[in-house]
Amino acid sequence: MDIEIMGEIRRKRPLIHCITNYVTANDVANIILAAGGCAVMADGEREVEDIVSISQGLVINMGTLKEGTIPAMIKAGKRANELGIPVVFDPVGAGASRFRTEACKRVFEQIKVSLARGNASEIKALAKALEENGRPQAPTPEAGRTKGVDVSEKDRLTEENLQKNIIFAEDFAKRHGIMCLMTGNTDIATDGDRTFLAENGTPMMAGITGAGCMLDGLAALFLAAQGHGGDVFTAALAAAAEGYCGQRAEERIREQRRLFPAYPAGTGSFRTFLIDGISCLTDEELKEGMKIEAWKR
Secondary structure, three states: OOOOHHHHHHHHOOEEEEEOOOOOHHHHHHHHHHHOOEEEOOOOOOOHHHHHHOOOEEEEEOOOOOOOHHHHHHHHHHHHHHHOOOEEEEOOOOOOOHHHHHHHHHHHHHOOOOEEEEEHHHHHHHHHHHHOOOOOOOOOHHHOOOEOOEOOOOOOOOOOOHHHHHHHHHHHHHHHOOEEEEEOOOEEEEOOOOEEEEOOOOHHHHHOOOHHHHHHHHHHHHHHHHOOOOOHHHHHHHHHHHHHHHHHHHHHHHHHHHHOOOOOOOHHHHHHHHHHHHHHOOHHHHHHHOOEEEEOO
8 A cells, every 4th residue: 555645745845824722723733844744823813714715624622611712713615615725623522511522513513514523522522412402411420421521431442442432433424424533542434434543642732731622633634635634544644643652652752761860751741752653754654654554334
C-alpha cells in the first residue's frame, strides 16, 4: 500500500480553519503547522464565512463552549458545506451538561459534518441527544456521562467491549451519513460500511491536554489534502500518525530520563516531542509504523 499523505500535505499546504477551544488552540495550530499545513483560529461570527471561504478544511470543537460562539460555528459549517470542504466536528464533553449536549445537537443538526471525532462517551451522548425529541435531558450517572471532557469509566474502550463499540460507531455513522472516529486505546474509524482500527498510541497521550483536539486538526488536514473530502481510511491514518508519533515521543522520554536522571523529562517534554515527531514524519515512516487493520462484522 502506497502512503503519500505527508507529501501531499507539504505540497498543497492546506489551510485549516479551526473554531476550537482556548485551552488547546495553540497546540492545534502548532501540530497543523508541524505536519506541513496552515492554520487560522477565528471564531468571530462576522468573519467566519470569509475565513472558511479561503480554507480547505474546518474544525468545530465544542471544548470551551460559549453561547455566542454557536452561531459562528453554524455559519462556518454551512459555508463549508456550500464549498464542499471537509468539516471535522468534536462534541467535546457532550453529556456533561444539558447546555453542552443541546449545543452539540444544535450544531450537528444544522450542518453537514464530514467526520465526528470524540471519545466513546461523547459520541454516545451525541447519538442519544440526536435521537431524543425536544431538548436533551439532564445527564445522569446511569447514562454513562462523560467525566468532564474525558471518557467515563463505563465507556472506556477495552478488549471486552471493543466489538460492541465498533458496531455502535458503524451504526451511528451510517444513520447520519458521516464518518466517525471514536478514539480510545483503539481508535475506531468508520463510515458505516468500511471500518478501520488504529492501534498506535501510548497511555502518555492521556497525560496531556489536547491530544484529541490536535487529532481534530490533523484529521481535517489529512482529509483536505486527500481532496474530495477524503475517506475513512484517511481518518484512520490521521489517528495512526498521531499515535505513532506519540510512541516515538515516549521513546525519547525514556532516553532523556536515562541520559539525565537528575532532570527527568515528563509530560511537558512529551507534548514537545509529539509535535516534533509530526514535523519530521515521512510517508515511509508512517507506512512502516502505522498499525491499522480493516474490520468486518
